[in-house]
Amino acid sequence: MAELVIDVRNVSTTLGGHSIHRDLSLSVARGEVIALIGGSGTGKSVLMREIIGLLKPQAGHIELLGQSVWDSTPEQMNALRRRFGVLFQDGALFSSLSVEDNVATPLFEHTELPHATCRRLARLKLALAGLPPDAAGKRPSELSGGMRKRVALARALALDPELLFLDEPTSGLDPISARAFDRLIRLLADSLGLTVFLVTHDLDTLFSIIDRVIVLSDGRVLGSGTVAELKHIDDPWLRDYFAARASEGETVHGN
Numbered sequence: 001m002a003e004l005v006i007d008v009r010n011v012s013t014t015l016g017g018h019s020i021h022r023d024l025s026l027s028v029a030r031g032e033v034i035a036l037i038g039g040s041g042t043g044k045s046v047l048m049r050e051i052i053g054l055l056k057p058q059a060g061h062i063e064l065l066g067q068s069v070w071d072s073t074p075e076q077m078n079a080l081r082r083r084f085g086v087l088f089q090d091g092a093l094f095s096s097l098s099v100e101d102n103v104a105t106p107l108f109e110h111t112e113l114p115h116a117t118c119r120r121l122a123r124l125k126l127a128l129a130g131l132p133p134d135a136a137g138k139r140p141s142e143l144s145g146g147m148r149k150r151v152a153l154a155r156a157l158a159l160d161p162e163l164l165f166l167d168e169p170t171s172g173l174d175p176i177s178a179r180a181f182d183r184l185i186r187l188l189a190d191s192l193g194l195t196v197f198l199v200t201h202d203l204d205t206l207f208s209i210i211d212r213v214i215v216l217s218d219g220r221v222l223g224s225g226t227v228a229e230l231k232h233i234d235d236p237w238l239r240d241y242f243a244a245r246a247s248e249g250e251t252v253h254g255n
Helices: 042-053 075-083 098-111 116-129 145-156 174-192 203-209 236-254
Strands: 004-015 020-030 033-040 059-062 086-087 162-166 195-197 212-217 221-225
Touching: 004 042, 004 195, 020 195, 020 221, 033 042, 033 174, 033 203, 042 059, 042 162, 042 195, 042 212, 042 221, 086 145, 098 116, 098 145, 116 145, 145 162, 145 174, 174 195, 174 203, 203 221, 203 236
Parallel strands: 033 195, 033 212, 086 162, 162 195
Antiparallel strands: 004 020, 004 059, 212 221
16 A cells, blocks of 8 residues: 555634535545645645644644644654645745745755755755756846746755645746646656645646646545546536636637
8 A cells, every 4th residue: 555645534624714624534645746626715725734734723633744743742843844845825935035045944944054055955956946057146036937936846845855735836827837837846756756735726737747636625525536537526616627628728729
């Protein structure tokens, strides 16, 4: 049996008096590239924050890399956080720091390496994320949206994580930049042996790089499988979701 790196069991979440998750369970095996999808308000990003220990659910159990997230001491969680990287939807870069220092920050905080070594490693991560050498000295505001996403990805990779969390990584990117970012994620997953948990609404991402899709609906997992398998689920939101891509394809061919 494949090793589970994410194990969510019977999680229930209420925010502002509204039920977000109701007895929700899912799991991710090592090496999988997983997409989490669902309609607006289904709690996709909320679930990701619960898994990485930023938001505590009202009930349930979450294990990450074999460790209980919500039964761990602060010291245990700090050690666990060094084993995964996160790319938040807005990138969450420090505007006052150079690109190089943004990427080096996790190394400054979590290692005892000399700062010069941390910066050299940061430049290596930037190259790994497909950025040119001259990007290192710039501020995030001097870069395009696609390049800022790559900087955030480089920072998520700074500590050589086993597991990568990505929240809407192609949001706000033009189609060409989005597909290039998708290809980069798949290349890194395959070459570095990463497990990837990706929250998205981007249909092209699902069709191009994802091993398995998990669908949230009405507080629970509606389905889990390949895109082809999910198309057999009789659900109004899923039908409309996949129909949107078919319509886009017809428009393109019509042009």
